[in-house]
Amino acid sequence: MLCRLLEEKLKLILALPKGRILNEALPLLERAGVKPESSFHDNGDRRLIFQTNVSGLNIIRVRSFDVATFVAFGAAHIGVAGSDVLMEFDYPENYSPLDLKIGKCRMMVAQPLELKEDDDPARWSHVSVATKYPEVTKQHFAARGVQAECIKLNGAMELAPKLGLARRIVDLVDTGKTLKENGLVEVEHIADVSSRLVVNRAALKTKPELLGKWVERIREAVNG
Numbered sequence: 063m064l065c066r067l068l069e070e071k072l073k074l075i076l077a078l079p080k081g082r083i084l085n086e087a088l089p090l091l092e093r094a095g096v097k098p099e100s101s102f103h104d105n106g107d108r109r110l111i112f113q114t115n116v117s118g119l120n121i122i123r124v125r126s127f128d129v130a131t132f133v134a135f136g137a138a139h140i141g142v143a144g145s146d147v148l149m150e151f152d153y154p155e156n157y158s159p160l161d162l163k164i165g166k167c168r169m170m171v172a173q174p175l176e177l178k179e180d181d182d183p184a185r186w187s188h189v190s191v192a193t194k195y196p197e198v199t200k201q202h203f204a205a206r207g208v209q210a211e212c213i214k215l216n217g218a219m220e221l222a223p224k225l226g227l228a229r230r231i232v233d234l235v236d237t238g239k240t241l242k243e244n245g246l247v248e249v250e251h252i253a254d255v256s257s258r259l260v261v262n263r264a265a266l267k268t269k270p271e272l273l274g275k276w277v278e279r280i281r282e283a284v285n286g
Contacts, residue, residue, distance in 0.1 A: 073118045074272065075111075077133055077141035079126035083257050086164040087142050093283035094276075127194075130156060130260065139265040140273060146234060146255045150195045157266060158258040159277055162284055165257035169195065171202075171250035172241050173230040174223050183249055192222030193232035202232075202252050220244035 076096075078084055091097075098121050102112045112121045122138060127150075129143040134153035144165055148158055171191070173181070188209045193199050196212035203210040213228050220240060222228040234255060235241060235248060259280055266273050 073120070074140065074269070074276070075132075075138040076114075076119060076121050077129045077138035077143075078121055078123055079129050079142060079144070080123055081126060083126060083142065083144065083165040084123070087162070087257065090162060090164065090280070090283050093286060094279045133260050133262050136262050136264060139262050139269065140276060141260050142257055143260045144255055144257050145253070146195065146198070148258060148260065149198050149253065152197070155263050157261045157263050159261060160259040160281055160284065162257045162259055162280075165255070167234045167236045167255050169198070169232065169252040169255055170235045170248045171230055171232050171252065172235070172246045172248050174245055175247050176245075177223075177229065178247050178249055181249075189230055190228040191230050191232050192219055192228035194219070195232055198252065199232045202250075220246060 078087060088098075095116065096119065097115045099113045101107045101109070102121065102123070110123055112123070114121055122132065124132060126144060127147055129138075129141040130147050130151045130153055132138040133141045133143070134151070134155040136155075142162065145158075146169055148156065186203075186206075186208050188211070189203060190211045190213070191199050192213045192215050194214070194216060196214050199212050200210050211228075213222065215222065219231045219233045221244075222231055223246065224244070230249075231246070232252065238248065241247065259277065261273055261277065
């Protein structure tokens with residue numbers, strides 16, 4: 063019984079996002095000494111929790127927007143999340159000690175090219191915006207005294223102006239190619255975005271040495 067309790071105390075769950083950030087995070091974790099089991103790379107494997115080469119450290123693979131929630135509620139002790147996600151949810155239970163310097167992009171306001179030609183953002187008083195980030199969007203415009211009506215979408219943001227859903231969008235931009243191909247242009251910068259290491263504050267208090275060790279190992283991997 064005592065051994066089982068000790069094992070549970072030492073067990074850690076690391077939450078990783080699916081997609082592009084995962085591909086960039088895995089080499090970083092490998093430099094920190096963490097490798098998931100081989101089935102983690104099998105696209106046909108439908109499991110979401112995997113062992114690693116480190117005893118007591120398991121990985122869960124979830125949607126990028128869910129990493130912050132899993133960590134905040136203690137289902138995972140540590141995770142990798144975009145700063146866009148951390149800004150949108152802003153859980154007080156999460157602590158972000160480290161910029162991983164991966165997944166870099168920018169959060170922008172964009173609108174149709176023809177709208178920009180006769181438009182002055184400084185004169186906006188009310189805007190309709192399609193976005194995955196309604197909280198960040200409202201805060202951004204409220205700081206300028208602009209009322210933002212946000213329509214929540216989880217993808218295909220570029221369609222919103224074309225189909226009359228909203229005149230503008232707020233989304234992440236990397237190269238800008240998708241915007242250009244859909245007749246949109248960037249008009250306002252909201253934030254630079256990168257992936258961060260995020261830690262559950264309560265777990266950091268109950269497992270300070272264990273979590274502190276992993277934060278430092280990952281820091282060394284980032285700086286190395």
